[in-house]
Amino acid sequence: MGLLGRLRDLLHRQDGPALSVDDPDLVVVVEAFDFAEADSAALARSPRWRADELAVLRHHVRIPAEQVERARELLSPDGWVLVAGDITLVSRVQKLDALHCAQERSRMASLAQRLGGDALGWDALQKAHEPAR
Template sequence: MGLLGRLRDMLHRQDEPVLSIDDPGLVVVVEAFDIAEADSAALARSPQWRADEPAVLRHHVRIPADQLERARELLTPDGWTVSAPGVAGDISHISRVQKLDALHCAQERSRMASLAQRLGGEALGWDALQPRPAAAR
């Protein structure tokens, strides 16, 4: 990519709203917990998902507590955050901010399934969160 392309990308990124995985204004806009459903179908059935805006992609996984630190070591370099299981259960969340599309959702779903299996756990599915639209606030 040439200098002009890199400058254009830098300017475009500065215009994008900053999104954080723990933003209290986030709402679930799409869910995919059925392994038989394609990620493209999950995205297509969601009227709330806004493809042109960043989202928090959040994978729901069961990973043994003694393997959570290993999961963090493997995922943090790629921008993922691994949460500890909640008080009410043994499900952890693996999250990061990104633009969603069917290809990347499918790739990450496969990656999380592989990771969970290697660490003695299981991937349950994913959901995506975005801020409420301005009109709904």
């Protein structure tokens, strides 16, 4: 793991309880599949998104099967996890805000295009919110 990955892990540990991309308690709290909609607007319209908690940012991309390993090589050093399929899911735990969503959406669009694919959009997952008692 590179220096940036270790630093990100350290920061995440300070932000609250651990979270992983395959946590079974995760639920989708926001979706952004309309490229005409700003990421800030997608976050603002979601009453379930909690800005103060970690989230899993998950990009949905179409990447040719022969390019999936190349994508993994490029993204893994920054903590991204790829699950290949008809639509490849590229996920990472992070604090979620409009700026970082926009930066990562642009990065995924660029990567997908470079590898002969398409970026379809993203969603974000957080642990299911337990209602107050």
